[in-house]
Amino acid sequence: MDRIKGLELTGAEIVVRCLQEEGVDTLFGYPGGAVLHIYDALFKQDKVRHVLVRHEQGAAHAADGYSRSSHKVGVCLVTSGPGLTNAVTGIATAYMDSIPMVILSGQVATHQIGEDAFQECDSIGITRPCVKHNFLVRDVKDLAMTMKKAFHIATTGRPGPVLVDIPKDVTANKCEFQYPETVSMRSYNPVKKGHAGQIKKAVQLLLDAERPMVYTGGGVVLSNASAQLKDLLKLTGFPITNTLMGLGGYPATDEQFLGMLGMHGTYEANMAMQHCDVLLAIGARFDDRVIGNPAHFARNLRKIIHIDIDPSSISKRVKVDVPIVGSIPDVLDEFLKLLKDAKLQDAKAWWKQIGEWRGKDCLKYDRKSKIIKPQFVLEKLYEVTGGDAFVTSDVGQHQMWAAQFYKFDQPRRWINSGGLGTMGFGLPAAMGVQMANPGATVACVTGESSIQMCLQELSTCKQYRLPIKIINLNNKYMGMVRQWQEFFHGNRYSESYMDALPDFVKLAEGYGHSGLLIDKPADVEPALRETFKRKKDLVFLDFLTDQTENVYPMIPGGKGITEMILSEDL
């Protein structure tokens, strides 16, 4: 890219130039007073495409989905005050799932800061607990370096969102622009290479393991380590499970894959986690939705190896025996070298045991039902899309069923809010996914409650002709809330029934899209087939599903990983 040296640019122009230098091609945002100069600078160029959302939460989620599905940095631009506060849910969502994002927020002019000016808020203070780092740029001379640092911090180490708050006068002031080639920070130097001695120790444990188990999370996806992981599993023949965030990190159709683990994980994955003698955890963090009660988990003795880029994720909830801090692909490369010609223990008995657990068929459901079963819709979605779609989801039962029934063979195809559990994520995230992957099949699996939380983005989809397929599993309840109320609150369905639902077909049509209501199991597959043939249109499929269906298996909150509730007919 040509460099303009010695030329004075305004802060707004510098912001845009920095985005260009970072290779940003798409920016999600919403204009407002404090960012008018930046919008003016955007208007005068055509390298960075701006996508106008309908609410700043949508901008953050779209940038997030863009990043998750492409391994690029997601970037969004919001104005000061409410623009920023609206984006906070999206920023926190990205933070919990370690998504590399740069959020640019406008701020009132530097001389107004602290005076309770119009549309002023303490953006740095508000976002501090939900960003990897944030910056307030007080001088236009610091702008380029700050932008460079923001992208550097967002993408290195454990990735995460970084906010750059830019006062309006800084965007108007001028200075000479030169984009820094490199950045060096004495306080920020994430490690990459794992400790050789620790890696040797870990490999020895794997060689001695009689009941080995591999458990991988979002870290594998974020660090693009799927190839190394596949090689490792091929070499060892070990069983493997993925967390909700890790799905697609290892091919779900592979024989060694035991399914997702955790609160709604498979019986075999959870049992194997508890009864293994050596556990290799990679880019996963033993969170409460994964291993349940840590005291119960600790009852069975096993050696734990934990590979993670973030030292603070190691020995946080579960004490591990061999911690390895480093970048996953680098560490796995070392593992592969050491394991190449090694002789492993015979694991026949272990696989036989796993086979017995698998025999429970824990995901079975009533296939003869006259009412549409949500699981059936997802199985058919998988079939119809050939397992090759990008699937975003909202949060709740439909999210768990999608995770259980859509078999992801590739990373970055399953896009969901795992850590924060943000309802409203699915549709705007799907916009980001579609923007990053034009021509790809994108399905948004959602529910009648979640979809209403960012519904306004249907308008954005129309403006940019995003042919997302919305799979609405409509059971007229906040399904997961209803399920917990059934199990733990004596069937008192307090405020979980969704009354006065809109006619989703008409609603979709109102936004200029097509919609279809499906209320019979026999119509599910034909509707999906027709819909996915329409490559250019957004289609809203409203499936009326069984209101009483629950997600099984389920580990009740605070219980141990093997204390699963299985479906009634088991």
Add this chain to the structure above:
Amino acid sequence: MRHIISILVENEAGALSRISNMFSARGYNIESLTVAPTEDASMSRMTVVSVGSDEVIEKITKQLNKLVEVVKVVDLSEAEHIERELMLIKVRAGAKEREDMKRMADIFRGRIIDVSDNTYTIELTGDGRKLDAFIHALDQGAIVETVRTGASGIGRGNRVLRV
């Protein structure tokens, strides 16, 4: 157990609240916190006293290290170290108590740095226990006002924390 943690941090606006925010957000305890620039004006040194099990303290140091502005963290309590705190204490010192109060300050190697008709202000330096002991040694009714800086710490001998 009580731990004294030293932190070198970039001297930037917001660094202090980033650190104190981490403690409160994660439910870690802060007994005292002091901060001031070092000989290198671009860097501040912070001393945090916290109480927790070894596991909790390890989590705290990891979380501190994770903060982008934190340059270095060391748990001083892991080895020999020196710890000092400054207290300014204003006590009643009317004609009747004046002599006793002066003697008490001398015993604790305090210095009287301000005098009025009926008060002394005493400056006292030491570790936290010494300051506690002085407070307890006084007649509680004699104490008018106290202010303490919180602990500062430094490693003994060749134990050095710098970039």
